[in-house]
Amino acid sequence: MWLPILGLIVGIIIGLLTEIRIPAEYSNYLSIAVLAALDTLFGGIRANLQNIYDEKVFVSGFFFNIILAASLAFLGVHIGVDLYLAAVFAFGVRLFQNIAVIRRILLTKWASNKEKLEKS
Amino acid sequence: MDRLKSRLSFTLIAVILGFMLAIQFQTVKKPEERDTRDIWQLREALLKEKEIQANLIAEIRSNEEKLAAYESSREQSKEKTLRDTLQELKIEVGLTEITGAGITLVIEPVLEDPGIGSETKHTVPSELLRRLLNELNMYQAKYVSIDGQRIINTTVIREIQSETKIDGHSIKSLPIEVKVVVNDMEGAEKLYNNLQVSKSRDEFFIEGFRLNVLTPSPSITVPAYENPIRIRFMEPVKEGGGS
Numbered sequence: 249m250w251l252p253i254l255g256l257i258v259g260i261i262i263g264l265l266t267e268i269r270i271p272a273e274y275s276n277y278l279s280i281a282v283l284a285a286l287d288t289l290f291g292g293i294r295a296n297l298q299n300i301y302d303e304k305v306f307v308s309g310f311f312f313n314i315i316l317a318a319s320l321a322f323l324g325v326h327i328g329v330d331l332y333l334a335a336v337f338a339f340g341v342r343l344f345q346n347i348a349v350i351r352r353i354l355l356t357k358w359a360s361n362k363e364k365l366e367k368s
Numbered sequence: 369m370d371r372l373k374s375r376l377s378f379t380l381i382a383v384i385l386g387f388m389l390a391i392q393f394q395t396v397k398k399p400e401e402r403d404t405r406d407i408w409q410l411r412e413a414l415l416k417e418k419e420i421q422a423n424l425i426a427e428i429r430s431n432e433e434k435l436a437a438y439e440s441s442r443e444q445s446k447e448k449t450l451r452d453t454l455q456e457l458k459i460e461v462g463l464t465e466i467t468g469a470g471i472t473l474v475i476e477p478v479l480e481d482p483g484i485g486s487e488t489k490h491t492v493p494s495e496l497l498r499r500l501l502n503e504l505n506m507y508q509a510k511y512v513s514i515d516g517q518r519i520i521n522t523t524v525i526r527e528i529q530s531e532t533k534i535d536g537h538s539i540k541s542l543p544i545e546v547k548v549v550v551n552d553m554e555g556a557e558k559l560y561n562n563l564q565v566s567k568s569r570d571e572f573f574i575e576g577f578r579l580n581v582l583t584p585s586p587s588i589t590v591p592a593y594e595n596p597i598r599i600r601f602m603e604p605v606k607e608g609g610g611s
Contacts, residue, residue, distance in 0.1 A: 257386065258386065260387070261390075262383075263386060263391050272395070275396060282385070289381055289382065293378075306377060
């Protein structure tokens, strides 16, 4: 449980230490990639909790979503439509849904644990 | 085993996500700290920067000066200066050929009506030439030659046994050419106009000569003075062992 959080912290530290800066015109792509990564991560957590987790789906989904989101934004820039908004919308909605599902699962688990404790 | 593997991939993804987040964070948050200096602090900072700028400008100037000094010391060494001065003096004295804007005068005898008892003239009286020279000098002539002889400050024009000599060169045949070079074309025009109405023309005519003034030309060549210049009454100033 703590290992992914540790990994997140390590990643942030590495990112801050390397002091890499992306040109301002590309920050759009990175933000959408971050959103896709977040969505995939929460999706993975949900799947894990629902016991339908598949490693291949998770890892491939992570990279595929990032690439798809970035290329969507790229296409949007070139045809003059803010297509990255579509990605933001889709990922945002899914993010909220996933987090809601995770919350419910955790709540039921907590409740059942409590019941077990009370019974015993 | 499966759990461990899944955790590993989760961790990996988390690391990548964190990395991306950090980069995005850094990219978006460019001004790292807000500028909270008040106007006096800003003025102080501005003053400091201006001082630095002034120092830099002074440094640049001194370097440029040095550069210019090196250049000039290389270009204008003593020898070059001496040569330049020598050349200048030569031009001033008349030892060089000069080409410039000017006019040509032609002196020829009047053949139509020789008059009674007069014979065809072979030489121009020296007095006439001297007066002509005076007049030319009055009208800002700078370099003059008569019959191919350069006129310089020490030139003598005199008559020896009714033969006019300019620095030893005798004028034997007419017509002769007088070449005059002035500063520029404008000066040449002016000289031309002045000579058209000058007294010299009348004086020449009285003596049986015609003074033809040709139109100004941008390139008149005055030859160099050929004879050696003898300096008899001049000697260099001796001041404190210097030059």
